[in-house]
Amino acid sequence: MSNDELRTAADAVLARLVGDPAARLREDQWRAIRALVAQRRRALVVQRTGWGKSAVYFVATALLRENGGGPTVIVSPLLALMRNQVDAAARAGIHARTINSANPEEWATVQQEIGAGTVDVLLVSPERLNNPDFRDNVLPELAAATGLLVVDEAHCISDWGHDFRPDYRRLRTMLADLPPGVPVLATTATANARVTADVAEQLGTGAAAATDGTDDTGSALVLRGPLDRSSLSLGVLALPDAAHRLAWLAEHLDALPGSGIVYTLTVAAAEEVTAYLRQRGHTVASYTGKTENAERQQAEEDLLANRVKALVATSALGMGFDKPDLGFVVHLGSPASPIAYYQQVGRAGRGVEHAEVLLLPGREDEAIWQYFASLAFPPEEHVRRTLEVLAGADRPLSLPALEPLVELRRNRLETMLKVLDVDGAVKRVKGGWLSTGEPWAYDTERYAWVNRQRSAEQEAMREYVRTTGCRMEFLRRQLDDEEAAPCGRCDNCAGARFDTEVSGAALDRARGELERPGVEVEPRRMWPTGLTAVGISLKGRIPASEQAATGRALGRLSDIGWGNRLRPMLAAHAPDGPVPDDVARAVVDVLADWARGPGGWASGAPDAMARPVGVVTMASLNRPRLIQSLGARISEVGRLPLLGSIEYAPGHEPARTPRSNSAQRLKVLDGALHLPTDLSLAVKAADGPVLLVDDQTDTGWTLAVAARLLRRAGAAEVLPLVLALPG
The missing domain is CATH 3.40.50 (Rossmann fold)
Incomplete structure (x- = not known):
């Protein structure tokens, strides 16, 4: 098939995907699709939210499947994204299925469908990659049959980034097991230059990556675009205390366009704000890591259908949630990283001309940052103790069995073991964890650098609040966007669109609640x-x-x-x-x-x-x-x-x-x-x-x-x- 014929076929798939006969691929979307389909290359796409990264892998999937290719495997971090992707794929005639923690009753059926060749796209959570049964019995056959591997939200691979997830690094094994010529696509909207380089290296695209936009078929293709979002109007409201912030939100929520998301830093705050806004007559729902899966799905559907004014959410709703007409994102409290902040505000304004983005920082923010920072990779003595216990065990040790023997809480212990697994020092098997006996070195310099990076990101968020310059330009520069320039829309460029006034009655009610x-x-x-x-x-x-x-x-x-x-x-x-x-x-x-x-x-x-x-x-x-x-x-x-x-x-x-x-x-x-x-x-x-x-x-x-x-x-x-x- 010639390039012209391939381009025509690709545009036709896009038209079905978006439901618009006149739809045409962006130039960089087409370049990525050509690299994957015609040249069977590896590509890393770093583009703003709403740019259309999912269109690249769905169009590529359709074209590869038409030519007899195996199913596309998408490694995806969040259930919200998976549900959106299944629906989007169906619009293009692509049959997508998922394997994740929320649907274990469907796993056997999904695996049978894969074996029968009826699944076009399989979305897999990164945690599945190191589940012993999946890793040993499903993954080898899947890797052998895969027609395209997609790593969505690829910044999670990098521990230099704001949202490192050790399960993602199991992709090295899958990449190594792919047959020659299987294309690989990694996508993210939130990676600065350092994270981009690290992701490329870990995906095996580092040394040979063509970042200059060339089409050298012997190297991987890196497509990095400008990160401006012309629909977003950024602003900061510095209010005296939590009561003022809660009162302001209760009085102004209805004035914000459409429906949106109110982000909080903690589960407790999300539940507290949800309860108060409901008391004040607002239709809102809470969405946190503690929300039951069925309730999460209902909340997503209610927001998509505009049955609620807002979801009051933690970062559990951070990646992948796709509502093109989301009209606003309000943060009650500053995230610890401008990159994480950019990612979350990027949920808004993807399919509308104007969306409001407001940050209402609080004095409790830094204490919360310090708490989450305390959950970082443990000190060396705790790691060594864990390795000693595993080395002395005569059988695999489960987390409940291992936990009493080391001074680490369950979630921190599990994260540490996943890192050690990737490093080859331990292995997860049925029944628990084993020591491999392989030598392992504590990378003091790297962990110290990551901590310094976290501190620098926190200072950048303080500066974002204080800056008198363009806020969008500030965020884009934090992401190493070389085309960053004043946006002309934020409160510093165009003047504040919201004042900080709240009525005495609203303030009294908020104080009474708090x-x-x-x-x-x-x-x-x-x-x-x-x-x-x-x-x-x-x-x-x-x-x-x-x-x-x-x-x-x-x-x-x-x-x-x-x-x-x-x-x-x-x-x-x-x-x-x-x-x-x-x-x-x-x-x-x-x-x-x-x-x-x-x-x-x-x-x-x-x-x-x-x-x-x-x-x-x-x-x-x-x-x-x-x-x-x-x-x-x-x-x-x-x-x-x-x-x-x-x-x-x-x-x-x-x-x-x-x-x-x-x-x-x-x-x-x-x-x-x-x-x-x-x-x-x-x-x-x-x-x-x-x-x-x-x-x-x-x-x-x-x-x-x-x-x-x-x-x-x-x-x-x-x-x-x-x-x-x-x-």
Whole structure:
């Protein structure tokens, strides 16, 4: 087929894909398709969101399949993108299927369809690539049959980037197993020059990449275009506090064009903002990493159909969600990276002439950045300890079995193992993880560089807020866009389109919502698995007679309301002192709401719990005055006796207790807490429920162990009351 004939056929597929008989490929879309279909090359496409990267691989798929090629395999990071892609493929007559964590019941059928040759496109989540069964039994046959490999959101491959995902690096194995001449396409909208080079290298396109736009068929093709989005009008609104931001959003949401997304930095904030906006009459839905899959899918459909004004979302809705007429993106809080910010705002204005993009930064942003930064690759001693444990095991160790033996929480341990797997030091097999025995070096220099990069990105976000220059130009320069120039549309170029005024009534309502204290504290009901490995003979369900009841906290540290008050007070180096009056009053309000609420001791319900008969405080070396004064205030206001304090046994230092996984936490707590004799006698004599007071709870295990001691001493119930939950 000649180039002209191929171009005509490609345009015809595009017309079916977009439903427009007059549609024609962009020049760079055509160049990428020609490289893949006619020249069977590898290509890396770095283009702005909305440019049409998916059109490249769908058109290429149709043309390759017409010529007898095997199915296209698309490695895609998010379910939202997968659902969009399946629908888009169908419009072009392309049969697409998915294999991901949300549809395990369909995997066997999908694999049969692949074997029968009826699947044109298979979308696979990166996590599947190292699932032992998929990797060993499905992937080899799939790689042998693949007609085109597509790596979507390819910046995830690079740990220099803002959204590194170690599962993506398993693509090296698949690339190595591809038969000669199978084309490969990598796409992303959010890669600066360093990430682009790293992705190209990891895809095996680095040394031979033609970045000058040439069509040398002996090299890979890199197509990088300008990143301006002419529909986006960027702006920043600097508001005094969280109440002003919430009030502004409630008053101005309806004035924003069409429907859109309100991004928050944490799950707690997303749920908090969603609840408040609903109270104010707005039709919104929450979308976070904790949202059930069915609810996520319904929320996506509601936004696509404009049945909601906005999704209030975390970065779980970051990549791949495709709604061309999305009219606005508002951020309540700054992301830690301008590249991540560009990616998220790029959801808006893809098929409309004008979309509003607003950033409302908050003073809690940097504390949240620091928290997520703390989840980076672990220190070398933790990595070495994990490798030692695996090397000494006589069988594969699952995550639950390995977790008690190392000082890492489950999600951080799993991420670390995936990196070690890619590096060849460990291997995932059925039943868990094995040591390969291969030598491994901790890349101190690389991890330090990545940390410095993160710090530089955070400073760039501060500068984005402060800049008096063009905001779009600023973002484009952060992505190394050589064509960056003033946009003429942002608030600094064209003047602000929104003022910061909010009515007194709206502000009062927002303050009332944010200052409303009280969050439930769910008790621990099951002992963690693997405690026998650390010498503790506890397992299974905690007996009901030894459990704490559902407790209360004043707020979450990640809240945009009480979190802003509690974070500095409970910071690691904050001075100890008596509980502030406003905090004490709020805790009393929490107690009053608790008492009057469902099942509360003042609710009048037939099955209501009995009224507390006393107050017990937790010992602390860090904040003894704070906790003791809080217990005393509750005792005074509630007219309850202060029964005493749970103490640490001699030789146990609570400040050294690791913030690691549950088994390691319990290992340190085992034997560390005890009830003084006078407290045991007082609890037994009181003969009723007691309030257990502490400053904050992280894992919940200190409260669980303390509650067990109190219940065994005769407390009818233990009602935990703390100032803060972590998030």
